[in-house]
């Protein structure tokens with residue numbers, strides 16, 4: 001059974017058709033990227049899966065359960081974690097406290113125990129930090145970290161609720177090329193090891209083509225192509241309406257670098 005099954009999602013904002021008949025599925029452990037030009041409907045689709053928006057029509061099923069139109073908190077409770085374009089953390093708290101707070105919330109304990117959080121779930125929090133390579137800085141305040149490390153902490157926070165599905169909204173936005181690669185490799189490794197499905201939107205084509213298993217291309221609210229990175233890169237319509245020659249070259253470079261043919265791609269800008 002697919003982890004996530006989205007069928008015929010539709011959303012209008014007044015006269016604007018933001019999503020039309022959007023259907024796709026996602027397996028556990030798989031990374032699925034949604035790409036497309038500005039205004040294509042990526043965020044709208046994402047938000048209908050995460051519960052921030054109610055679809056006009058269509059359905060969203062997670063592990064066989066209909067979660068269509070549930071509010072974000074309930075969608076989260078059903079096993080959908082989320083990271084944001086701008087990392088969401090408590091910057092004045094320490095790294096480990098951030099993950100402890102996530103664990104407290106995930107255990108439904110928030111109100112009862114906030115005054116005595118210090119030791120609560122501390123070991124579990126450290127093990128999530130270990131997973132993202134951040135155990136060494138557990139006691140540092142988040143506001144002393146480099147941005148790439150804050151994104152890792154945000155990933156640990158999302159993982160703390162034991163999600164089946166992770167929604168990542170432009171995970172590499174604002175990051176340097178080296179950090180982007182590291183974050184995406186880490187995400188892919190965690191997804192595959194822990195059988196978590198990852199749905200992400202992204203403008204950086206290097207990240208998309210190097211790290212996704214499949215790609216959906218949205219244009220004006222409709223899926224115009226879907227497939228493996230190589231299938232999408234070779235799709236004439238995708239090249240015409242979105243990638244262009246520059247994007248196709250960026251995609252090719254990313255695939256080659258991924259295959260180890262050209263490990264020196266690091267400073268090539270792939271955003272379109």
Ligand SMILES: Nc1ncnc2c1ncn2[C@@H]1O[C@H](COP(=O)(O)OP(=O)(O)OP(=O)(O)O)[C@@H](O)[C@H]1O
Nearest residue numbers: 013016017018036037038039040041042043044045
């Ligand atoms: N809350 C809203 N109210 C009115 N129109 C909206 C709203 N949200 C999105 N839209 C419109 O719906 C369309 C799809 O927007 P959406 O944000 O989903 O695109 P996107 O692919 O995520 O774009 P971007 O890459 O710029 O983030 C756009 O025309 C946008 O202006």
